Amino acid sequence: MHPKSRNLSTSHINPRHRFIKKDLDVDLLFYNLRKGDISALSKAITLVESTAGGDSAFAKALLKKSLPHSGKSFRLGITGVPGVGKSTFIEALGIQLITADKKVAVLAIDPSSSQSRGSILGDKTRMEELVKSDKAFIRPSPAGATLGGVARKTREAIILCEAAGYDFIIVETVGVGQSETAVHSMTDFFLLLKLAGAGDDLQGIKRGIMEMADAIVINKADGDNESAAQRARREFQNAVHMLPVKSHQFLVRAFTCSAINSSGIEDIHEHLTDFESQTKESHHFQKRREQQELYWFHQTIEDRLKSDFYHKTDVVSRIKNLEQQILKREITAFDAADAILKQS
Amino acid sequence: MHPKSRNLSTSHINPRHRFIKKDLDVDLLFYNLRKGDISALSKAITLVESTAGGDSAFAKALLKKSLPHSGKSFRLGITGVPGVGKSTFIEALGIQLITADKKVAVLAIDPSSSQSRGSILGDKTRMEELVKSDKAFIRPSPAGATLGGVARKTREAIILCEAAGYDFIIVETVGVGQSETAVHSMTDFFLLLKLAGAGDDLQGIKRGIMEMADAIVINKADGDNESAAQRARREFQNAVHMLPVKSHQFLVRAFTCSAINSSGIEDIHEHLTDFESQTKESHHFQKRREQQELYWFHQTIEDRLKSDFYHKTDVVSRIKNLEQQILKREITAFDAADAILKQS
Secondary structure, three states, X not given: OOHHHHHHHOOOOOHHHHHOOOOOOHXXXXXXXXXXXXXXXXXXXXXXXXXXXXXXXXXXXXXXXXXXXXXXXXXXXXEOOOOOOHHHHHHHHXXXXXXXXXXXXXXXXXXXXXOOOOOXXXXXXXXXXXXXXXXXXXXXXXXXXXXXHHHHHHHHHHHHHHHOOOOEEEEEEXXXXXXXXXXXXXXXXXXXXXXXXXXXXXXXXXXXXXXXXXXXXXXXXXXXXXXXXXXXXXXXHHHHHOOOOOOOOOOOXXXXXXXXXXXXXXXXXXXXXXXXXXXXXXXXXHHHHXXXXXXXXXXXXXXXXXXXXXXXXXXXXXXXXXXXHHHOOOOOHHHHHHHHHHHO | OOHHHHHHHOOXXXXXXXXXXXXXXXXXXXXXXXXXXXXXXXXXXXXXXXXXXXXXXXXXXXXXXXXXXXXXXXXXXEEOOXXXXXHHHXXXXXXXXXXXXXXXXXXXXXXXXXXXXXXXXXXXXXXXXXXXXXXXXXXXXXXOOOHHXXXXXHHHHHHHHHHOOOOEEEEEXXXXXXXXXHHHOOOOEEEEEEEOOOOOOOOOOOOOHHHHOOEEEEEOOOHHHHHHHHHHXXXXXXXXXXXXXXXXXXXXXXXXXXXXXXXXXXXXXXXXHHHHHXXXXXXXXXXXXXXXXXXXXXXXHHHHHHHHHHOOOOHHHHHHHHHHHHHOOOOOHHHHHHHHHHHO
8 A cells, every 4th residue: 555545544653654744844833832732742752753864854953943942841860660650659749740830741761662662651541640631741662772762862852841841851761771871861860769678679779770869769658568668768868878979969868658649759849849949059950961961962972983883894793703702812802902993 | 312322321211112122032021921030021011011003013912922821810909099008908918818829910000190100009118018029010000191091001911910920910099080990890809998987988989989899898997996997897888788789699798907907808818719719610700701801892992983083183173062052052962963973
């Protein structure tokens, strides 16, 4: 079947196909986006998520228009292993934020979901209340083969959400690969959600996460679990004291909460508000944002230099050969690197 | 004055000039190195440290000969801020090792010392006893403008020391920039030397160091400082429990010692011996070594790709311009990266 005719006859197609027409009106889309029209925001994000060559000029134009209107939200990163209650926590916090008259956007980074197109946040029914509110916008993780690609799409979605007037952006991740570093590098505050016991207090912590966290929240502090959660909170609070002091000089605190009962959420909300106002006053807020911008600039350059190199003809097989020679002590790692760079 | 004539008339010259002669006998140097001749080892390290183009073929040949005889030592990394007592600790541990019939080589990484040619270990008199022993070899930090260059020279010095029969290599660093990561990535065991109090327990810890450490040693646990050191040890031991479990599954322990009184050193020595035998049995030892080899291979490739790119004409000034545009929200970090890569 001809794709165009199919495009007209059914809506069960990849949404990006809608933008392959030449008559996409970026000005109109931007106008509606700025009005806060949720369907325009959805369309805009789909446009930047699309990797089709023909779309990128539209996407660039839209982002260029949106950029001057971006940056005014508070960006909260949340990580935690599956089962820790991220959706319930986001729902509970989101309701509080909306009650405080905020517009909340929830995005996700999950590079493992390239096949399933969004395994986290895919099931929006897990945030029943939030999804019903016209002040909330929830978007599943974009598809993508690489973390870099997924991170870029999420960063660009943040810009669009901000241009659409969302003033509180939550970016969640399940922490596959380096996705926590990516979320940490695009948010103003990075929150680590944990459970007491269940192996999650010790073995479940990945390298570097503790040092990235601006706060640690022990969820499911309810019923029989209450005292274990309090104990875990104290242990984490002590551990945090042994880690390097954050550049924002804001004390890294450990909290407990029961997201399902909405208890403890208010304290966390208040902490976030204090953090925002104090780091804005000390200019750390702006400084972290600027550092993040430059981080993504240089990171993208370096990622591309690497991927261009590793995609050259024969490089992969020659690297495999050299690796074998290194492990057999026939060549030093440095001489092997010299050799492959000289030949490429 | 003509450099050659000066070369003949005085010995106050850069030692590498000695190797610019064509008649360097690599076979003889290697023969003497393998015999354990300290002056041959010194010459060999000077040769690989030399960056003169004419020498690199000799250096490569020597390393190629040495490689099959390398890898049999235990490599211990030590870091700690200035004043923590690294030299005294190395002296105390070194004496114990020599008494246990080990041959000990002490190398240093200090990328800040490119001007002064070796600020750490430069003053060998700080290890009076060790320096007198014919079973010890002490070498100051090599000169070098970049950490990558200094790290490479140190890695190659390790190979030469091992080929010369040294079976215990200590690599120390003061922890400038990323030098701790470099030392961690070239040693079998990474020891963090600390002091109780003096701000060193909290503020003094750099990001990531706690997670890299295979053991933490609180030095100067003597006199009035004894109880504070014990307290610090307990605090660190608790903090370690909150960090991710090491892949070697070997408990990260906190010790106290008084290097100046040689007390507590025996326990640490025993711990290192246990670590070596247990990780060799579990094959983690070999696995970590292999991972390190491949790490240096890929790291060198990536560093060179970056430095080649940043050294291209105009790249630095164009990057500065794009950075300004990013911070003014005229372009996204990603589009800026695309732009500079397309033009280069």
